[in-house]
Structure formats: C-alpha cells, structure tokens
Amino acid sequence: MSAALKLDDVAIRFGGVQAVGGVSFSIKEGDFVGLIGPNGAGKTTLIKIIAGLLRPDKGSVQLSGVDVTADGTAARVRRGLALTHQIVRPFREMTVLDNVALGAGYRRTSSPFRALMHLDRRLEYERAAEIIAQVGLAGTEKKLAGSLPLGQMKRLEVARALAVEPCVILLDEPLAGLNHAEASKQVEAIAAVHAKGITVVLVEHNLEEVMRICRRLIVLNNGLVIGDGEPREVMADPDVHEAYVGGGMASHAEA
Amino acid sequence: MSAYEISIISIIGINVILAVSLNMISGFCGQISLGHGAFFGAGAYAAALTMVGSGSVPLAIMAALLTGSLLGLAVGFASLRVRTDFLAVTTIGVNFLFVGFVRKQAWLGGEMGISGIPATGFGPVGNMTMILLFAAATIALSLYISRSWMGFAFRAVGEDEGAAATLGINSGAYKLAAFGIGTALAGLAGCLYTFFTQFITVDAFDFIFSVMLMAMVVIGGIGSTWGVVVAAVGLTLLPEAIRFVNDYRLLVFGGLLVLVIRLAPGGLTGMVQRAFLAVRRS
Ligand SMILES: Nc1ncnc2c1ncn2[C@@H]1O[C@H](COP(=O)(O)OP(=O)(O)O)[C@@H](O)[C@H]1O
Ligand SMILES: [Mg+2]
Numbered sequence: 001m002s003a004a005l006k007l008d009d010v011a012i013r014f015g016g017v018q019a020v021g022g023v024s025f026s027i028k029e030g031d032f033v034g035l036i037g038p039n040g041a042g043k044t045t046l047i048k049i050i051a052g053l054l055r056p057d058k059g060s061v062q063l064s065g066v067d068v069t070a071d072g073t074a075a076r077v078r079r080g081l082a083l084t085h086q087i088v089r090p091f092r093e094m095t096v097l098d099n100v101a102l103g104a105g106y107r108r109t110s111s112p113f114r115a116l117m118h119l120d121r122r123l124e125y126e127r128a129a130e131i132i133a134q135v136g137l138a139g140t141e142k143k144l145a146g147s148l149p150l151g152q153m154k155r156l157e158v159a160r161a162l163a164v165e166p167c168v169i170l171l172d173e174p175l176a177g178l179n180h181a182e183a184s185k186q187v188e189a190i191a192a193v194h195a196k197g198i199t200v201v202l203v204e205h206n207l208e209e210v211m212r213i214c215r216r217l218i219v220l221n222n223g224l225v226i227g228d229g230e231p232r233e234v235m236a237d238p239d240v241h242e243a244y245v246g247g248g249m250a251s252h253a254e255a
Numbered sequence: 256m257s258a259y260e261i262s263i264i265s266i267i268g269i270n271v272i273l274a275v276s277l278n279m280i281s282g283f284c285g286q287i288s289l290g291h292g293a294f295f296g297a298g299a300y301a302a303a304l305t306m307v308g309s310g311s312v313p314l315a316i317m318a319a320l321l322t323g324s325l326l327g328l329a330v331g332f333a334s335l336r337v338r339t340d341f342l343a344v345t346t347i348g349v350n351f352l353f354v355g356f357v358r359k360q361a362w363l364g365g366e367m368g369i370s371g372i373p374a375t376g377f378g379p380v381g382n383m384t385m386i387l388l389f390a391a392a393t394i395a396l397s398l399y400i401s402r403s404w405m406g407f408a409f410r411a412v413g414e415d416e417g418a419a420a421t422l423g424i425n426s427g428a429y430k431l432a433a434f435g436i437g438t439a440l441a442g443l444a445g446c447l448y449t450f451f452t453q454f455i456t457v458d459a460f461d462f463i464f465s466v467m468l469m470a471m472v473v474i475g476g477i478g479s480t481w482g483v484v485v486a487a488v489g490l491t492l493l494p495e496a497i498r499f500v501n502d503y504r505l506l507v508f509g510g511l512l513v514l515v516i517r518l519a520p521g522g523l524t525g526m527v528q529r530a531f532l533a534v535r536r537s
Contacts, residue, residue: 112432
C-alpha cells in the first residue's frame with residue numbers, strides 16, 4: 001500500500017533563510033500526525049509546499065503514490081488533499097452555507113465549462129448543511145462568513161476542507177487564538193474528521209492537545225526533522241527537548 | 256420613430272452589451288479591466304473588414320466574436336501573471352496600444368478610419384431590432400451565468416484566489432473564461448456598432464470610453480446585471496440630455512466613478528437594497 005503523503009528531500013530557501021532544508025517523511029493512510037516545532041521552524045512553509053502554495057527548490061511531494069510536485073493547489077485538492085489556513089480565509093461576502101457548498105460542489109467546478117452547465121445547488125446545500133452541523137456551526141448557515149467570531153471562522157475552515165471529500169487534511173494551527181471552550185469544540189471537530197478515516201496532519205502549538213490526539217509526532221527545527229515517532233518517546237528525546245528550550249518554549253516543554 | 260430615437264436606442268443597446276459583458280469580467284470574476292474599449296474596437300474593425308470583403312452579416316458577427324475573444328484571451332493570459340491592481344494598469348496599456356496601433360495601420364484606414372462599409376440591408380429599424388435582441392440575449396446569458404456554478408466559482412475567484420484554490424477551483428481557468436466570454440461579447444458589440452454607423456474611426460474605442468463603461472458597472476453596482484443595465488441606459492442618455500456632460504465626459508464619468516466607490520460602493524443596486532430594507536423595517 002502506498003503512503004497517503006510522502007515527502008522526499010524537500011527544501012526551500014527565502015533569501016538568506018533556509019526555511020525548509022531537506023525534509024523527507026512518509027505518512028500512512030488513516031494516521032494522525034502532529035507536526036510541531038518552535039516558532040519559525042518551518043512548519044507553515046512545509047504545509048504550503050505540500051499544498052502547492054509554495055514551490056520547493058528541490059525535492060518531491062507524493063499523494064497516494066502520485067507525484068504532484070508540478071501541480072498547483074487546485075489540482076492537488078482534486079487528488080484528495082485539503083487544508084485549512086493558519087490565517088483564516090473565508091469568502092467573507094458569502095454566507096457560511098455558500099462557503100461550504102462551493103467546496104461540496106468541487107465536481108461541478110472542475111472546469112468552467114462544466115460549471116456553466118449546472119444550475120442546481122440543492123444537493124450541495126444539503127451536504128454543506130450536514131458538514132456545518134458536524135463541526136458545530138449549525139444555526140450559522142445564513143450568516144455572512146465575514147461576520148463570524150474567530151472561533152467559528154476556524155471551524156468554518158475545517159468545514160470547507162471537509163467539503164472537498166479529502167483523503168489527507170492539513171490543519172495549520174486550527175486552535176490558535178481560540179479560548180478554552182472554542183478550542184475543545186474544535187478538537188472535537190478534528191477528532192471527528194479523523195474518525196472518518198481521513199489522514200490528518202496537524203500543526204499545533206498546544207503540546208498538551210497534540211500529545212493527547214496525535215499518534216505520531218514529527219518535530220521540525222530550523223527546517224530539519226529532529227524527531228519522528230511515537231509522541232511520548234519523541235518528547236522524551238533530549239534533542240527535541242533542547243530545541244524547545246532553545247526555541248523559547250521552555251515553559252511549555254517543562255510544564 | 257424618428258431617426259434620432261432609433262439611433263439613441265441602438266447606442267443604448269450596444270452600451271448595455273458592453274457594460275454587461277464588462278461586468279462579467281470585473282463584477283463577477285473581480286478582474287479589473289479598464290481596456291474594454293479595445294475589445295469593442297477589435298470587434299468593430301474585424302466586422303468592418305469582413306463586411307467590406309464579403310458583405311456577409313453572419314460572417315461579420317463571427318469574425319467580431321472571434322477577434323474580441325482572441326484578444327481577450329491574450330490579455331487574460333497576462334492577467335494570470337499579474338496582481339489584480341496591476342491588471343488595471345495592463346488593460347489601460349492595452350487600450351492605448353490598440354488605439355496607437357490602429358492609427359498607424361494603412362489597411363485599417365489609419366487616422367481616417369474605415370468608411371463606406373456595406374449596409375446590412377435590414378434598415379435602421381431592422382438594425383435597432385437586431386441590436387436589442389442581442390442585448391436581451393446578453394442580459395439573459397449574464398443572469399444565467401450568475402446563477403450557475405460558473406458564477407458561483409467566479410465570485411470565489413474574485414474574492415480570494417488562494418482560498419478558491421483550496422476548494423479545488425482553478426482560478427486561472429475561470430479568469431480566462433471570464434475574459435473569453437466578456438471580450439467576445441465586446442467584439443459582438445463592436446460588430447453591431449459597425450452595422451449601425453457603417454463608418455468607424457479608432458477614436459470611438461479610446462480609454463475614455465473604457466472609463467465610461469467601468470463607470471456604468473460601478474454605478475450600477477458591481478456584479479449586479481440589472482443594476483448595470485440601468486446604469487448603462489442612464490449614462491448613455493446623460494450626455495444626450497446635458498450638453499456639459501458631453502463636453503467633459505472623462506471628468507464627469509471619472510468623477511462619478513470615484514464618488515460612487517468612495518460613498519456608495521454597492522452602486523445603485525446597493526442603494527436600492529438598503530432602501531428596500533429600510534422600508535421593510537419601518
Ligand atoms: N515568504 C517568506 N519570505 C521570507 N521568509 C519567510 C517566508 N515565509 C517564512 N519565512 C521564514 O521561514 C522560516 C519558517 O517560517 P514558518 O514556516 O512560518 O515557521 P513556523 O510555521 O514553523 O512558525 C522563518 O524564519 C520565517 O521567517
Ligand atoms: Mg506557522
């Protein structure tokens with residue numbers, strides 16, 4: 001069986017900064033992987049490379065055994081990838097329902113010509129309403145996405161990602177900026193995603209939550225993988241510990 | 256009906272096609288084009304040459320649609336490479352290039368333009384009727400697109416290309432589609448204009464005219480087909496009614512454009528919606 005997601009020697013440099021410096025790993029189908037590391041470690045950059053939002057200087061990205069390094073984001077999404085942005089990007093002028101329905105209609109929008117041939121949105125609205133309920137946003141369907149509080153916008157990001165029926169979902173700090181109650185609702189939504197058999201890659205600062213829900217941790221520091229494996233073992237590794245202390249997250253790591 | 260009335264109605268029909276087609280590019284899909292006059296002109300010249308060469312009305316219409324959309328697709332490809340604000344500058348450049356190019360081309364009549372274009376044979380009322388039918392078809396197409404999944408995806412691309420991509424929407428393909436359809440219709444409008452005047456010079460397709468078309472879109476309410484139709488009719492009649500407006504077209508339309516963007520970004524459509532809400536509340 002081929003891996004759901006496979007990176008081979010991926011690297012990118014921004015001016016003088018080697019943001020990602022030769023990263024390889026393979027994630028198996030249905031896994032729940034935490035991608036962690038101190039601020040500036042290269043997590044968001046790596047997520048963007050996987051999603052096709054950034055082009056790596058070298059290396060390759062495979063989705064379910066297919067090399068997608070040359071593909072754009074939209075093409076990768078059609079191959080089963082979905083992502084949420086660290087900084088939320090809802091279509092602010094559209095309703096919550098439209099935001100999700102547009103994702104649910106990804107088959108209809110595969111080409112402009114096909115999109116022109118279709119008017120009916122009922123099925124997509126039904127699917128969207130189900131997904132919206134799943135992430136705990138029932139009742140907000142008719143609101144403009146731009147009017148939601150941050151906690152709900154973050155769940156809307158997850159709902160939109162689910163709408164495209166992904167095999168692999170990349171979540172970049174889905175809990176950042178949320179209060180405790182909002183965060184626990186978001187964690188529930190994410191656990192439900194994984195329960196559907198979707199492979200999850202989670203970038204998150206809240207180590208407590210990460211340790212609780214992830215089955216595998218990959219630790220990045222200065223653009224390199226410095227730890228990879230079962231969460232407790234990885235966190236016990238002195239190198240990982242050192243990176244966190246050095247990265248100014250001592251309080252978190254030692255707590 | 257007087258000859259004057261027939262000509263005004265014909266011009267209104269042509270401007271409706273132009274404004275509604277520009278609205279597909281800039282309103283539906285968010286691609287600011289300030290060079291719509293160039294595609295209008297390309298269609299007009301293609302139709303003029305075809306009429307002079309063959310005298311065939313259907314051929315002239317096809318040539319105009321094709322020329323408009325080919326030029327539009329070329330500019331659309333450029334739009335894939337540049338940011339939205341820079342696209343506005345690019346399209347202004349395209350408009351000036353078009354006018355500058357045509358002025359120097361002997362085979363396009365240069366400064367003198369092309370005159371003595373064979374008539375369609377339908378007469379003024381026949382031409383007017385044809386123009387109105389095409390305008391109605393353009394409005395119907397616009398309404399259809401805005402309700403279709405294409406219009407749905409256009410809105411996403413116009414609001415945030417990156418977010419659209421994460422929903423599997425290939426922004427580039429949709430931008431090309433918007434330019435291709437919108438500029439084909441501009442070419443059609445150019446063809447109808449040629450049928451109507453039987454004499455064209457490049458001055459009719461200048462940047463000032465493109466600004467007036469953008470004013471129609473913005474004043475009508477970006478993205479709203481009916482709002483844009485109303486604005487196109489109103490702004491076509493305005494210079495006829497008020498001499499001053501005719502003399503200072505760029506000043507008046509440019510000024511209106513800026514005013515609406517500053518004070519009422521939703522245009523007429525936004526104002527009507529707000530008034531409607533206020534009436535319902537009271
Ligand atoms: N577009 C960019 N241009 C220049 N430097 C960047 C850019 N994006 C990220 N970086 C740099 O790359 C490094 C990794 O950043 P990032 O991937 O955002 O880290 P993380 O998400 O792990 O906090 C940082 O040093 C950051 O300053
Ligand atoms: Mg980050």
